[in-house]
Amino acid sequence: MLPARHPCAWVSRLGLALVAVACIGLLALLPLLAACGSGGAVKRDELIVATTTSLKDSGLIDDVVLPLFAKTAPDVTVKVLAVGSGEAMAMGASGEADVLFVHSPTDEAAFMAAGDGTLRLPVATNHFVIVGPGGDPAGVKRATSAAGAFAAIAARATMFVTRGDESGTNKKELKIWDTAGVQPSGAWYVSTGQGMGETLRIAGEKQGYTLTDLATFLSLKDTLDLAPLFTGSKDLVNVYSVIIVNQDKFPTVNAAAAEQMAQVLVSSAGQKAIGAYGVDQYGKQLFAPFAGALGSEEYATP
Amino acid sequence: MDLIWNGIVEALRLLFGGDGSIYEIAWRSLWISGLALMIAVAVGVPLGAAVALNEFGGRRVLVAATNTGMAAPPVVVGLLVSLFLTRNGPLGELRWLYTPWAMVIAQVVIALPIVMGLSLAALQQIDVGMRQQIAALGAGRLQGFALLLREIKVALLAAVMAAFGGVISEVGAVMMVGGNIRGQTQVLTTAIVQETRIGRWAVAIALSIILMILAFGANFAMTVVQQQGRRRA
Numbered sequence: 001m002l003p004a005r006h007p008c009a010w011v012s013r014l015g016l017a018l019v020a021v022a023c024i025g026l027l028a029l030l031p032l033l034a035a036c037g038s039g040g041a042v043k044r045d046e047l048i049v050a051t052t053t054s055l056k057d058s059g060l061i062d063d064v065v066l067p068l069f070a071k072t073a074p075d076v077t078v079k080v081l082a083v084g085s086g087e088a089m090a091m092g093a094s095g096e097a098d099v100l101f102v103h104s105p106t107d108e109a110a111f112m113a114a115g116d117g118t119l120r121l122p123v124a125t126n127h128f129v130i131v132g133p134g135g136d137p138a139g140v141k142r143a144t145s146a147a148g149a150f151a152a153i154a155a156r157a158t159m160f161v162t163r164g165d166e167s168g169t170n171k172k173e174l175k176i177w178d179t180a181g182v183q184p185s186g187a188w189y190v191s192t193g194q195g196m197g198e199t200l201r202i203a204g205e206k207q208g209y210t211l212t213d214l215a216t217f218l219s220l221k222d223t224l225d226l227a228p229l230f231t232g233s234k235d236l237v238n239v240y241s242v243i244i245v246n247q248d249k250f251p252t253v254n255a256a257a258a259e260q261m262a263q264v265l266v267s268s269a270g271q272k273a274i275g276a277y278g279v280d281q282y283g284k285q286l287f288a289p290f291a292g293a294l295g296s297e298e299y300a301t302p
Numbered sequence: 303m304d305l306i307w308n309g310i311v312e313a314l315r316l317l318f319g320g321d322g323s324i325y326e327i328a329w330r331s332l333w334i335s336g337l338a339l340m341i342a343v344a345v346g347v348p349l350g351a352a353v354a355l356n357e358f359g360g361r362r363v364l365v366a367a368t369n370t371g372m373a374a375p376p377v378v379v380g381l382l383v384s385l386f387l388t389r390n391g392p393l394g395e396l397r398w399l400y401t402p403w404a405m406v407i408a409q410v411v412i413a414l415p416i417v418m419g420l421s422l423a424a425l426q427q428i429d430v431g432m433r434q435q436i437a438a439l440g441a442g443r444l445q446g447f448a449l450l451l452r453e454i455k456v457a458l459l460a461a462v463m464a465a466f467g468g469v470i471s472e473v474g475a476v477m478m479v480g481g482n483i484r485g486q487t488q489v490l491t492t493a494i495v496q497e498t499r500i501g502r503w504a505v506a507i508a509l510s511i512i513l514m515i516l517a518f519g520a521n522f523a524m525t526v527v528q529q530q531g532r533r534r535a
Contacts, residue, residue, distance in 0.1 A: 046397060048400065057496075079481060081400070096389055197498075219500055250390075
């Protein structure tokens with residue numbers, strides 16, 4: 001029997017058997033996985049929320065929005081992805097997200113004009129803040145507008161840390177440079193390509209200036225060596241909007257749940273909860289309900 | 303220094319204060335990586351053996367591809383898996399993106415070449431004489447395979463440990479395909495990134511301690527098995 005053959009003959013048959021075992025193992029595992037996957041409740045009824053990082057990192061979505069939404073639509077599995085306004089709108093424009101929470105008015109208008117969204121509603125506002133070293137070497141505190149503050153930073157070539165990530169905050173910053181008539185470039189203009197938290201941290205370590213949303217700054221300020229230097233001017237108004245992605249264009253979009261989400265945000269209960277959020281923790285309102293910003297110049301002019 | 307010290311103290315308080323959400327995240331990390339590892343071993347060891355013990359065309363290319371796979375950057379794996387699972391992608395119907403299943407798949411893709419490549423290398427080191435001997439003794443196919451596996455036990459467990467270390471500590475791919483969704487797909491590594499970003503050092507340190515304990519515990523258990531019988535030998 002065996003001796004008659006080449007000594008390694010059994011090995012090649014073994015090889016075939018091994019491949020078969022591997023394939024069977026793989027095949028056996030797939031349905032198992034599928035079963036587990038679909039067993040996890042209503043996979044079809046999922047809502048993908050693509051949001052600017054500030055709303056997620058501040059806790060507003062997890063602590064306020066989701067509990068309210070769960071009361072309205074308990075069967076919908078909500079997936080909140082903190083990606084920044086630029087990426088959120090990119091996800092919307094390819095039908096990968098159902099509803100967007102963003103704060104980049106010019107891009108939002110373009111998004112709607114392209115027919116990628118069916119509804120856009122402002123839901124909250126606050127102000128961006130220019131933060132920097134406590135000593136304020138560029139004299140930002142004396143400015144009367146954000147553009148003036150930026151011009152002062154550029155004039156002295158004091159370090160400014162930019163997110164450089166196409167986020168809502170980054171877009172706002174670029175608009176302010178534009179208004180100030182400055183083309184920011186050079187060694188003093190540092191781009192991180194990262195989120196607000198990382199960018200604040202880098203600005204703190206390097207003692208540079210940066211533009212931040214209020215919520216992220218307040219949640220981090222105890223661990224940062226940065227002072228709030230300038231805020232409250234008209235050109236620092238920050239409007240957060242909700243956008244429902246166009247189901248007619250992207251059939252996979254869950255428009256029904258997206259509408260429920262938008263309704264929760266603009267409902268009086270939702271607006272009240274947004275206004276109250278963070279007051280206990282920071283002694284300060286993080287987000288104003290949109291009622292406070294009706295007619296804001298920023299929102300009216302795309 | 304205060305920052306670090308207070309962080310550690312607060313972290314220990316969180317660890318022993320029974321904050322359920324921290325343990326929930328740890329458990330999710332463990333089962334996702336554990337399942338991915340089991341699949342990778344179930345598929346990778348037989349595949350590695352098949353390649354090690356046979357001659358066929360394109361074998362060298364396959365071995366080179368496996369070795370390249372061992373060094374595949376997790377973010378690239380994350381991107382690939384995302385592209386397949388995205389709603390409008392080829393497997394979009396499954397609706398697996400941003401679920402633990404997507405994370406298991408990504409981790410299998412990361413772990414499989416490691417398990418396959420290392421078991422392949424170990425099996426090839428067994429000399430032909432021994433294989434002939436096993437055959438001559440009349441061992442059946444599966445019996446022979448089992449004998450070979452026992453022969454490479456030490457290397458095999460090293461492969462499993464390397465793969466486990468690779469997936470449990472990996473952050474790029476699981477962030478991309480899982481989305482770090484609280485209560486659904488947040489695992490230790492992605493939670494550490496987020497907590498650091500929002501300045502909650504203590505939570506980040508606590509999560510890091512758990513991750514290191516998990517990694518150590520798993521490796522310790524496997525090392526015990528690996529080193530069994532060493533004194534007798």
